[in-house]
Amino acid sequence: MGLRLKILSGFLALALMLFLAGIWSIYELSAIGDSGQKLLRENYRSIQAAKMMLESLEREDSAILLLLLGKWQEGRTILNAADSSFNAALQMAKNNLTIPGEQAYTDSIARRYKIYKSLWEKPVVSTYKEGNLDWYFREVHRAFLNTKAAVNSLMEVNSSAMYNTATEVRERANRAITPGIIAMIAALVFSLLFNFFINYYVVSPVIRITRGIKQFLEEQRPFDVEVESHDELKELGNLVMTLVSRAGKPRG
């Protein structure tokens, strides 16, 4: 291989290593961006919906207590508003199914909420239910807790997915940095190696040839320089040797 190609190969290798590390880091960084967006788009929205459902359930529970106290007007107003916001939140969760098996959680919420709602939909005030704490604890509160548990499950599954995504983001961030670090270390070691070879196979032979010519010219000593590599420098050494031998027989 020629000298020019040898030197070029060294620089090309360095450039290629840095280029590949750069491309990879860019790819991983863009993946981090995607993962972050995914985190917000998918899990965060479901968690928000679950929180809204929990809040609506709490309001409904308070409204049922008002009905038990015989406050029909206040109770029904709160119940209707909370029911609408619960259904809106449930719909939001249903439209944002992103985890495998998530639909089972929303179906369970809908089923349990239907049972809960059937208990307070019918009149409470001026019936045997008014002031009936036994009925409340035996049926209403149990259904309320069941629905709440189903909503909590949905929130947990999304929180867990969010944690996993965050872990993935952290790992990806590490992966984005590592190729860069490795490329830097490898480039440093490679530069030292390259420098060693350039010194040994290019600079040293040039110095030896120059010294040999000087010694021939000044001290008439025979030109005897060995060049190990098989490239232009070896050719140069051989040509100088031929030139010197033709120029005149040296003394000594």
Place this chain on the structure above:
Amino acid sequence: MRLHVIFRYTGYILVLNALAMLLCAAVSLLYAERAFAILLYSGFVAALFGVFPLIFVPPTENITNNEGLIILVASWLVSCLLGALPYVLWGAEFTFTNAWFESVSGFTTTGSSILTDIEAVPKGILFWRAMTHWIGGMGIIIFALSILPFIGESARVLYQSEMSPLAMDNFQIRAKQAVRILAIVYLGLTVSETILLMIFGMNFFDALTHAFATVSTGGFSPKNASVAHYHSLPIEMVVMVFMILSGIHFGVLFSAVAGNFRSLFNSPFVRYYLISMGIGILLSAAGLYGSQYDNFPEALRYAAFQIASVGTSTGFATADSAVWPALSQVLLIFFTLQCACAGSTSGGIKVDRIVLLGKAFRRQMKQLQHPRGVIPITLAGRSIGKEVVESAILYIAIYLAVVFIATLLLIAVGTEALEAFSGTAATMGNVGPGLGKVGSLGNFSHISTAGKWIFSVVMLLGRLEIYALIMFFIPRHWKMYSTF
């Protein structure tokens, strides 16, 4: 010492590693994993450092023994370092220390792991993990010599630098021929085991990675529960037979396969190896019967596998030996120190030296009875030179001293005493599992960073048979040409 010559020959080894990484990248691509880019990049870096010296340094036919030794150690160190790249780039459980530990453990065929969840690692990286065993099992340089035959006349020096002097004694043939025999036996064992494991229900990936780890007597399994994962007696039997075969001198094995079956039993080392293992299995089974297993065949099944696994320096597991009774654990420690025959892929002190030690002991007893008598040591009718016996005894003494010193160092950095001793014995013998938390179904993840570095140095000392690694770090051996 010619540094450029060392670069050139180490370059060959790096090219070999790069090719192996690219093969693993292909496996990763097949499984459509993200590890593909990691393995490809690692392969590129290894190729870069490998090819570049080959471009600059012209071929050199004659290399000195000293250069051969430096090339040997440099090849191992650089392979381990670049072998850690895929792990570092993958991240997760792999910090730099963990990646280095796993890589050294792979190449030295120790099989100790820092992974707590092996099955979470992508297939391509698991394949690389098994591949490091396969490359290291035969010896990195001998593996390269069998794949890159164009290395030329220097092959003899390189071969001598890697091959244990004890093993060479049985190869009374030229280096090239010996390398060819080693390669044929190695490949033959790997292919046969892969086919048999597939017949008994393993998929191709698992069969091949287990075959790599068995034939190299490494012990890395792609499953968290090692061979116990399969709950299959035929699979255990196949793995056990191949572990035992891989512990026999490959020259003797080749001769047996070529038709001279008697050579297997004519060798005093192989005889001792098989008999001692048989006795060990029976004693261990006796210890397990009643305390761990209610029936003797079951005790025999687990004892046989575990003793064969440790006694060949493989390290696969079908049972948790950490909860075994004292007798069985002491036997495991004995086999961890002894291991199998020289000239095989096994580590440890090796049965050859144990046999020589026994012979020397008997000779000494006779000498005491007949102080003026000339009593030679003979093996298979051949007289053994005094220097051979002395060097074997010296090696055993140094080996045990290294185990003792490393144990002390590990205790000093906070490792529990049993784990420190059994772990050192296991890593020095390139066996893998020790006792306690580093037992057959445990791992080395909880060991401190300093502890992991000590273990990895011990693994390298064991694999390079102590002297080469020590010589590498003595500056006197690094005298270079006046120009550099």
